[in-house]
Amino acid sequence: xxxxxxxxxxxxxxxxxxxxxxxxxxxxxxxxxxxxxxxxxxxxxxxxxxxxxxxxxxxxxxxxxxxxxxxxxxxxxxxxxxxxxxxxxxxxxxxxxxxxxxxxxxxxxxxxxxxxx
Amino acid sequence: xxxxxxxxxxxxxxxxxxxxxxxxxxxxxxxxxxxxxxxxxxxxxxxxxxxxxxxxxxxxxxxxxxxxxxxxxxxxxxxxxxxxxxxxxxxxxxxxxxxxxxxxxxxxxxxx
Numbered sequence: 001x002x003x004x005x006x007x008x009x010x011x012x013x014x015x016x017x018x019x020x021x022x023x024x025x026x027x028x029x030x031x032x033x034x035x036x037x038x039x040x041x042x043x044x045x046x047x048x049x050x051x052x053x054x055x056x057x058x059x060x061x062x063x064x065x066x067x068x069x070x071x072x073x074x075x076x077x078x079x080x081x082x083x084x085x086x087x088x089x090x091x092x093x094x095x096x097x098x099x100x101x102x103x104x105x106x107x108x109x110x111x112x113x114x115x116x117x
Numbered sequence: 118x119x120x121x122x123x124x125x126x127x128x129x130x131x132x133x134x135x136x137x138x139x140x141x142x143x144x145x146x147x148x149x150x151x152x153x154x155x156x157x158x159x160x161x162x163x164x165x166x167x168x169x170x171x172x173x174x175x176x177x178x179x180x181x182x183x184x185x186x187x188x189x190x191x192x193x194x195x196x197x198x199x200x201x202x203x204x205x206x207x208x209x210x211x212x213x214x215x216x217x218x219x220x221x222x223x224x225x226x227x228x229x
Contacts, residue, residue: 044219108160
């Protein structure tokens, strides 16, 4: 149990276009989901906290108009990278907290590798 | 949340115990110690957490010093599949958003 999926697993897009990444909790309800970004050989950097039915909370330095987050249901959060540029190329990872179970664990998705050409 | 310090890399022979240290000298009384690991190009995986007492589960053991200023994650019989980056994170009891802030971690290489 406690599986989180991401779609797509990888995507290549042209500079200036927008890309949407989905994060789904498959067998539990997630009131809170988190989005991270990871550059090669670096650690995960928290971008934002997403709560179902409300606006996301962004970490300092993360542009909310560029990284649009929507958490429309208890099992789905989406991250849209708008007007993507090569410097947005990164590994994007989501995680979710199971509101009905172990509050101590966060379950991570497998990640989405974005390449902007 | 308190800051943690971990060695950047460690090696371990397959079948031997891997002991990964973490320093968290500024930890406060209500902060938990969490360990996650990330295998290359995958999402992180929860390993174990603790507050004061030592903890053990099917994956690992967590030893926390009495003053709580440091801890050690023990993988009792490391396998090649345990090669990963291990993150030690200190944070307050979840009641709110359960935010995790990752540091640089320790890159563990298990070799035959």
